[in-house]
Amino acid sequence: MIRRLLALFSQRYGVLAVCFCVGLLAGCAVTNQPIVTSAFEESEIPRTTRLDMPVAPKTPLSINVVVFDYDVPERLLTPIREAESGYMAVTLSNILQDSGQWAGVYVLPIANEYSEVQISARILHSDASLLHLQVEVHDATERVWIDREYRARIDDEAYGTDALPESEVFAHLYHQIANDVGALQRSLEPSDRQDIKQVSMMRFAETLAPDAFSGYLTTSELRIDDTLRTVYQLEGLPALDDPVFRQVQEILLREQAIVELINTQYLRFHQDLLSVYPYWRRYLYELSGTANERRRESGNWAATESVYRQYEEARLNEDRLRVLTKSFRDESRSTSAELEGTVVELSGSLAQQYVRWRELLSLRFIEDRGALKLNSYP
Amino acid sequence: MHAGAFNQALFRMTHLIRFSGCVLMVTLSVTGCLNSGPPPVEHHPRVVDFSGSWEVDFGRSDDPRQQLLLLFDRMAERVSLQADRRSRYEIRQMQEDLSGIFQLAEEMTRSTAINIDQSRGYVEVRRNENFALVCDFSSRETSRRLIGPGVEYCGFDETGQLVFVVRLREGLTVTNRFVMAHDRSRISMITSLDHSRLPYPVTLRRMFMPYEEGESAWKCEFTLAKKTTCWFRSDDPEVAVEEAG
Numbered sequence: 001m002i003r004r005l006l007a008l009f010s011q012r013y014g015v016l017a018v019c020f021c022v023g024l025l026a027g028c029a030v031t032n033q034p035i036v037t038s039a040f041e042e043s044e045i046p047r048t049t050r051l052d053m054p055v056a057p058k059t060p061l062s063i064n065v066v067v068f069d070y071d072v073p074e075r076l077l078t079p080i081r082e083a084e085s086g087y088m089a090v091t092l093s094n095i096l097q098d099s100g101q102w103a104g105v106y107v108l109p110i111a112n113e114y115s116e117v118q119i120s121a122r123i124l125h126s127d128a129s130l131l132h133l134q135v136e137v138h139d140a141t142e143r144v145w146i147d148r149e150y151r152a153r154i155d156d157e158a159y160g161t162d163a164l165p166e167s168e169v170f171a172h173l174y175h176q177i178a179n180d181v182g183a184l185q186r187s188l189e190p191s192d193r194q195d196i197k198q199v200s201m202m203r204f205a206e207t208l209a210p211d212a213f214s215g216y217l218t219t220s221e222l223r224i225d226d227t228l229r230t231v232y233q234l235e236g237l238p239a240l241d242d243p244v245f246r247q248v249q250e251i252l253l254r255e256q257a258i259v260e261l262i263n264t265q266y267l268r269f270h271q272d273l274l275s276v277y278p279y280w281r282r283y284l285y286e287l288s289g290t291a292n293e294r295r296r297e298s299g300n301w302a303a304t305e306s307v308y309r310q311y312e313e314a315r316l317n318e319d320r321l322r323v324l325t326k327s328f329r330d331e332s333r334s335t336s337a338e339l340e341g342t343v344v345e346l347s348g349s350l351a352q353q354y355v356r357w358r359e360l361l362s363l364r365f366i367e368d369r370g371a372l373k374l375n376s377y378p
Numbered sequence: 379m380h381a382g383a384f385n386q387a388l389f390r391m392t393h394l395i396r397f398s399g400c401v402l403m404v405t406l407s408v409t410g411c412l413n414s415g416p417p418p419v420e421h422h423p424r425v426v427d428f429s430g431s432w433e434v435d436f437g438r439s440d441d442p443r444q445q446l447l448l449l450f451d452r453m454a455e456r457v458s459l460q461a462d463r464r465s466r467y468e469i470r471q472m473q474e475d476l477s478g479i480f481q482l483a484e485e486m487t488r489s490t491a492i493n494i495d496q497s498r499g500y501v502e503v504r505r506n507e508n509f510a511l512v513c514d515f516s517s518r519e520t521s522r523r524l525i526g527p528g529v530e531y532c533g534f535d536e537t538g539q540l541v542f543v544v545r546l547r548e549g550l551t552v553t554n555r556f557v558m559a560h561d562r563s564r565i566s567m568i569t570s571l572d573h574s575r576l577p578y579p580v581t582l583r584r585m586f587m588p589y590e591e592g593e594s595a596w597k598c599e600f601t602l603a604k605k606t607t608c609w610f611r612s613d614d615p616e617v618a619v620e621e622a623g
Contacts (some may be wrong), residue, residue, distance in 0.1 A: 075514045287547075306548075307548045315509035
């Protein structure tokens with residue numbers, strides 16, 4: 001009900017509605033109610049939207065961006081969407097990093113259950129002039145921060161001669177997401193952020209040793225629209241010198257190592273794509289009717305050739321995107337990681353490697369815990 | 379005035395051909411109707427398997443230079459015959475179009491090797507020195523792509539041969555048709571350029587013969603840093619010359 005009112009309000013009053021939402025959310029946070037926002041407003045993000053860079057909270061949270069999801073299109077475009085899904089996730093991650101609001105920003109191949117804050121997005125539409133995303137942000141307690149669509153359209157100016165070729169033409173959309181999620185973090189009390197961090201840690205601990213740590217968390221069902229969500233609450237914390245808990249913390253550090261490694265691979269992929277993807281998008285835009293209206297009067301061979309060159313460049317860049325996506329897939333199929341002085345070879349997609357690494361850590365944890373028990377009973 | 383422009387266009391064309399290192403077999407399709415556009419592409423159950431690696435059959439190719447010059451002359455003559463029915467501006471524009479379209483045609487058929495991956499509902503034709511022709515013909519919808527006001531479509535024609543068509547704004551239509559010999563010994567790649575302001579499409583044909591990967595004297599590789607580089611197999615790739623962007 002409240003959300004519908006918010007939606008109605010936001011449709012009518014735009015920016016004011018966002019302020020109202022944030023204010024209300026701040027209140028919610030204080031009263032330990034679910035932090036939920038779902039703007040139904042689907043108006044396009046204004047091109048003038050800039051990245052807010054206010055003073056960061058004292059103990060900021062970490063945020064993970066999951067590689068964007070997409071509907072599998074025709075086979076022809078699959079490599080392009082695959083490239084976009086990584087490219088867009090890293091673009092958002094870079095902007096979140098630039099906002100200076102977060103303790104850490106990482107790109108993950110798949111969602112994990114213990115991220116302090118996690119952004120998932122689905123590409124609903126992507127072409128040279130329109131980007132439309134469905135974005136969901138939630139924290140480790142599973143409370144939804146954002147669940148809405150973001151849509152941005154661009155005009156000739158974005159691809160004009162003044163614009164840097166590699167600049168992100170949909171920057172305003174990413175800025176809006178970063179601003180929204182940043183504002184929600186700032187609306188939290190320090191104790192709420194602390195709760196989220198602790199729930200994150202305990203959820204990680206619970207996956208490793210449910211018998212030892214499940215009692216520290218309770219769950220409750222929360223109805224959001226017609227969907228029931230399980231929300232986690234912290235009931236207590238293990239003693240700081242609990243040896244098993246200390247092991248969990250060590251395992252978490254090792255897990256973080258692979259997250260950073262994977263993140264680096266995505267950053268490299270993004271760096272490679274920067275020399276192709278923006279150009280591909282630009283040539284597609286040039287070919288589209290919007291930009292062409294201005295040149296319609298030409299009608300000479302130069303105009304014909306110019307159109308062909310745009311088409312040729314778009315297709316050549318599409319070929320390069322296919323090559324880059326394939327080479328990223330091939331090159332990232334094997335990773336060497338060190339685990340307790342042993343080099344472990346991980347293979348498969350980054351998602352598979354990540355899952356495998358977590359399995360290995362889990363096994364190692366069980367072995368260590370067994371040793372710990374044995375040592376406890378000499 | 380317009381004769382001067384025509385001579386200039388002809389000179390440019392001659393110059394272009396003189397320095398062209400490519401071996402082409404060129405035919406001008408004079409049987410084509412005026413700007414009739416590409417043939418309809420049907421989704422036919424009878425499809426030919428084109429997969430494999432193919433390189434230009436130099437042995438079966440004639441020296442294209444004389445042919446290209448001759449064809450250009452003939453086409454230019456046809457254009458000038460219309461001089462009394464058209465304004466000088468129109469004639470000059472047709473001559474420009476003619477020169478431009480031949481130049482494009484020459485450029486589009488430079489590929490000396492093609493590699494075709496074909497599976498159910500999907501074909502990818504990779505060409506050196508040119509972009510890949512890709513077709514997802516699993517449905518009528520996927521085999522058509524809108525490109526602004528233009529359109530790209532592909533599929534197999536009634537004889538099971540592979541056809542790619544792109545119709546671009548400003549009146550240019552490019553058709554690439556791949557025809558397989560009965561004994562699979564050759565593929566003919568027929569590239570046709572049609573412009574709404576020209577009387578005939580320009581059609582160029584190249585013959586390709588199969589080769590096993592690793593057999594060709596040339597090895598080409600694409601990297602972002604070096605773009606496309608080709609080298610003789612016996613040579614060190616490090617000393618290869620950059621071939622194309």
